[in-house]
Amino acid sequence: MEKPKLIVDGKRLDGRGFEELRPIKIEAGVLKRADGSCYLEMGKNKIIAAVYGPREVHPRHLQDPSKAVIRYRYNMAPFSVEERKKPGPDRRSVEISKVSREALEPVIMKELFPRSGIDVFVEVLQADAGTRTACLNAASVALIDAGVAMRGMITAVAVAKVDGQLVLDPMKEEDNYGEADVPIAFLIRNGRIEAIALLQMDGRLTLEETRRAIELAKKGVMQIYKLQREAIMRKYMREGEDYEGSAEAAEVAKELSENEGGSEKEGGQSEQEVKE
Amino acid sequence: MRKIVMPGDLIARNPRAAGYGTYVEKGKVYAKFLGLLDKTDTCVRVIPLKGRYIPSPGDVVIGIVREVTANGWVVDIYSPYTAFLPVSEYPENALKNRKVNEVLDIGDAIIGKVLNIDPKMKVTLTMKDRVCKPVRVGRVVAINPARVPRVIGKKGSMIKLLKSELGIQIIVGQNGLIWLNGDRRKVSIAEEAIYIIEEEAHTEGLTDRITEFIKKKKGELENGEA
Amino acid sequence: MTDDILMDIKRDYVLSRIRAGERIDGRKFDEFRPISVQTGIIEKAEGSALVKLGNTQVVVGVKMQIGEPFPDTPDRGIIITNAELVPLASPTFEPGPPDENSIELARVVDRGIRESEAINLEKLCIEEGEQVWMVFIDIHALDDDGNLMDASAMAAIAALMNTVVPAERFEVGEDFPLPVQDLPISITSLVVDDKLLVDPCRDEMSVGSNLMTITSDREGRVVAMQKSGSYLLPEEKFYELLELSVAKAREIREAVESQIAKGGRNGEDEES
Numbered sequence: 001m002e003k004p005k006l007i008v009d010g011k012r013l014d015g016r017g018f019e020e021l022r023p024i025k026i027e028a029g030v031l032k033r034a035d036g037s038c039y040l041e042m043g044k045n046k047i048i049a050a051v052y053g054p055r056e057v058h059p060r061h062l063q064d065p066s067k068a069v070i071r072y073r074y075n076m077a078p079f080s081v082e083e084r085k086k087p088g089p090d091r092r093s094v095e096i097s098k099v100s101r102e103a104l105e106p107v108i109m110k111e112l113f114p115r116s117g118i119d120v121f122v123e124v125l126q127a128d129a130g131t132r133t134a135c136l137n138a139a140s141v142a143l144i145d146a147g148v149a150m151r152g153m154i155t156a157v158a159v160a161k162v163d164g165q166l167v168l169d170p171m172k173e174e175d176n177y178g179e180a181d182v183p184i185a186f187l188i189r190n191g192r193i194e195a196i197a198l199l200q201m202d203g204r205l206t207l208e209e210t211r212r213a214i215e216l217a218k219k220g221v222m223q224i225y226k227l228q229r230e231a232i233m234r235k236y237m238r239e240g241e242d243y244e245g246s247a248e249a250a251e252v253a254k255e256l257s258e259n260e261g262g263s264e265k266e267g268g269q270s271e272q273e274v275k276e
Numbered sequence: 277m278r279k280i281v282m283p284g285d286l287i288a289r290n291p292r293a294a295g296y297g298t299y300v301e302k303g304k305v306y307a308k309f310l311g312l313l314d315k316t317d318t319c320v321r322v323i324p325l326k327g328r329y330i331p332s333p334g335d336v337v338i339g340i341v342r343e344v345t346a347n348g349w350v351v352d353i354y355s356p357y358t359a360f361l362p363v364s365e366y367p368e369n370a371l372k373n374r375k376v377n378e379v380l381d382i383g384d385a386i387i388g389k390v391l392n393i394d395p396k397m398k399v400t401l402t403m404k405d406r407v408c409k410p411v412r413v414g415r416v417v418a419i420n421p422a423r424v425p426r427v428i429g430k431k432g433s434m435i436k437l438l439k440s441e442l443g444i445q446i447i448v449g450q451n452g453l454i455w456l457n458g459d460r461r462k463v464s465i466a467e468e469a470i471y472i473i474e475e476e477a478h479t480e481g482l483t484d485r486i487t488e489f490i491k492k493k494k495g496e497l498e499n500g501e502a
Numbered sequence: 503m504t505d506d507i508l509m510d511i512k513r514d515y516v517l518s519r520i521r522a523g524e525r526i527d528g529r530k531f532d533e534f535r536p537i538s539v540q541t542g543i544i545e546k547a548e549g550s551a552l553v554k555l556g557n558t559q560v561v562v563g564v565k566m567q568i569g570e571p572f573p574d575t576p577d578r579g580i581i582i583t584n585a586e587l588v589p590l591a592s593p594t595f596e597p598g599p600p601d602e603n604s605i606e607l608a609r610v611v612d613r614g615i616r617e618s619e620a621i622n623l624e625k626l627c628i629e630e631g632e633q634v635w636m637v638f639i640d641i642h643a644l645d646d647d648g649n650l651m652d653a654s655a656m657a658a659i660a661a662l663m664n665t666v667v668p669a670e671r672f673e674v675g676e677d678f679p680l681p682v683q684d685l686p687i688s689i690t691s692l693v694v695d696d697k698l699l700v701d702p703c704r705d706e707m708s709v710g711s712n713l714m715t716i717t718s719d720r721e722g723r724v725v726a727m728q729k730s731g732s733y734l735l736p737e738e739k740f741y742e743l744l745e746l747s748v749a750k751a752r753e754i755r756e757a758v759e760s761q762i763a764k765g766g767r768n769g770e771d772e773e774s
Contacts, residue, residue, distance in 0.1 A: 091600075091605045091608070091609065092609075094602050094605045095602065095605050095606050095609050097602070098602040098603075098605075098606055098730075099606075099728070099729065099730070101732070102729075102730065102731055102732040102733075105732035106732050106733050106734045107734070180617075182727070187734055193737070194734070195734035195735055195736050195737065196729065196734065196735040196736070196737060196740055197734055197735075198729060199714075199727055199728075199729040199735070199740070200727060200728050200729065201724065201726060201727035201728075202613045202616070202617050202725070202726050203617055203725065204617060204618070204719070204723050204724070204725055205723060205724045206722075206723055206724070207722070207724065207744060207745070207748060210724050210727075210744060211741060211744070214737065214740070
């Protein structure tokens with residue numbers, strides 16, 4: 001297949017500038033059963049992430065007595081790509097799951113939940129390059145939505161080199177015919193980039209280009225970070241209304257229960273009656 | 277209106293003020309999880325909006341017996357951690373030489389209290405408290421544990437309202453399980469009201485609306501009887 | 503896993519030495535262990551190499567077959583890289599299908615070879631759209647004393663340089679050496695606090711597996727990178743790693759080349 005021209009008149013095939021992201025849509029809390037969830041679109045990528053836990057880990061030997069065990073499963077739906085993908089994990093998804101989990105592990109406060117497990121399941125419903133970074137963005141929102149304790153937000157994006165030019169957030173054609181692809185995730189805390197959480201690369205870049213790729217990625221993630229926060233805000237905005245905090249509530253609950261315990265003494269008779 | 281904070285948000289610069297739901301790094305206080313900011317001059321903390329129930333000593337919880345052993349019961353408390361209720365923490369006079377599984381059997385519900393938690397999160401329950409009892413009557417409903425404070429209301433106002441308006445018994449477990457007992461139809465009204473509170477606690481005039489709701493339902497009941 | 507307790511016991515010692523600016527085996531922070539490369543050790547394979555990196559030992563065998571090209575590259579040969587972390591090589595390796603570590607190992611080695619275009623795949627086309635050569639690179643760990651990644655990458659490229667395409671056996675012409683046109687070198691470093699330890703040995707890994715692999719080609723261009731391990735990498739550390747790895751790769755490439763030059767078939771074990 002002929003490699004198409006990827007940059008025409010200083011614009012990319014989809015009309016974007018070099019440092020422009022694809023349109024992004026993020027929605028938090030989209031699944032009923034999961035403890036936390038997120039739906040995310042990035043260009044044609046359609047991603048859904050769910051978080052379960054902290055919960056009990058089975059089988060027991062997988063438990064860690066000192067911290068929570070994090071599991072991350074990146075999975076592509078068979079219909080997510082042009083040619084049907086054979087269902088189940090292939091080598092690529094196993095590797096992506098590993099490095100993605102390793103990006104989240106140092107950010108989740110695992111030591112607060114010994115012996116438990118936190119499962120992050122991410123399904124790619126439609127893929128159009130940059131799925132591993134899109135998935136991490138969704139997973140991060142789902143974790144926050146689940147109320148999991150974390151040091152900050154994980155935000156990820158890819159940078160590619162196409163027709164000799166570094167571009168942000170490559171789409172499929174740029175990924176296929178590009179000269180390099182650098183997926184990268186950062187820990188962002190209080191609006192500041194703190195560290196690199198995931199970094200992979202394949203292709204060919206000079207040292208200088210590699211440095212510039214990181215800088216470009218940093219520009220991209222700050223925009224995504226804002227959208228991740230907005231998605232969570234949208235869901236929880238209404239919850240900002242004042243109400244009694246949990247600490248007082250615990251005491252009040254006990255107090256109220258005491259009364260019930262007392263009245264039950266008298267009602268003890270009726271309990272027996274009901275049983276018999 | 278309280279501010280919503282997310283993990284990693286800088287919420288104070290005084291480490292001594294760091295309270296629940298925060299962590300300190302290099303002298304700065306950050307939010308640990310998604311929640312509402314509660315900040316005073318001396319203390320800053322985060323009230324969680326979501327999340328599983330993590331046991332804390334003294335909490336009243338409702339659980340279900342999952343396993344019976346020679347020296348006690350394994351109790352599911354709707355948390356990442358199952359709890360253990362040793363026979364020695366069951367009131368002696370209630371044991372009456374009965375076998376362990378005759379006292380409590382698999383599937384039985386209990387109202388217990390968290391006695392202690394070891395560093396590995398082994399949770400021990402006690403039943404030696406006047407609040408505690410096996411649940412043999414009534415109904416248990418489940419809500420998100422983070423929403424328990426809403427159901428209780430300011431200084432217990434919401435629970436008091438439900439109790440006085442419906443004349444039923446209510447015990448709220450900190451783990452999000454709530455025990456209701458009394459007239460079956462009134463328990464149903466309370467259950468429905470609790471779900472409304474869980475969903476809408478953030479809206480204005482909720483107490484009034486719950487009062488309205490209960491009145492309406494009670495009215496329907498009486499009309500139905502007539 | 504009886505190995506775990508030893509790792510726990512060693513951790514404090516290793517860490518205190520590192521913090522004192524030393525490595526437990528006396529190496530400098532940017533120093534590799536002795537490298538030995540023997541090629542052509544498996545006669546049945548089209549190409550092979552045994553690499554020793556200190557005590558770490560890896561065999562790579564290259565086998566070739568004729569197959570159909572991928573539809574999107576009808577005029578190019580195919581590379582298939584696989585790694586087996588057999589239980590013989592470490593008390594922590596379990597028998598069974600490849601786990602995430604062996605998959606990652608294979609894929610990172612594969613990327614270095616593929617992206618540096620070390621193999622001229624166009625010369626492996628027999629009949630466009632119909633028949634091309636498939637290059638199977640099989641990584642077989644023998645002894646994991648740390649940094650299997652770099653040892654495997656070295657063994658893979660050495661085995662490829664030693665490979666003869668078995669055209670006669672398949673009756674498609676005369677045998678010819680596999681067209682290898684680059685020599686990618688991967689450099690793996692362990693990040694410990696603010697220190698970077700090149701080519702970590704197993705005992706050093708007791709302090710954690712915070713690794714970064716950066717592969718570069720002859721021109722000093724980066725062709726593959728992989729952050730591996732649950733840790734956060736400060737950005738400035740990454741830039742330090744980048745410089746260090748590309749510079750180090752030049753030096754290691756020379757060492758590997760000189761080893762290959764003298765380590766032909768049945769080459770004796772000549773540790774540097």
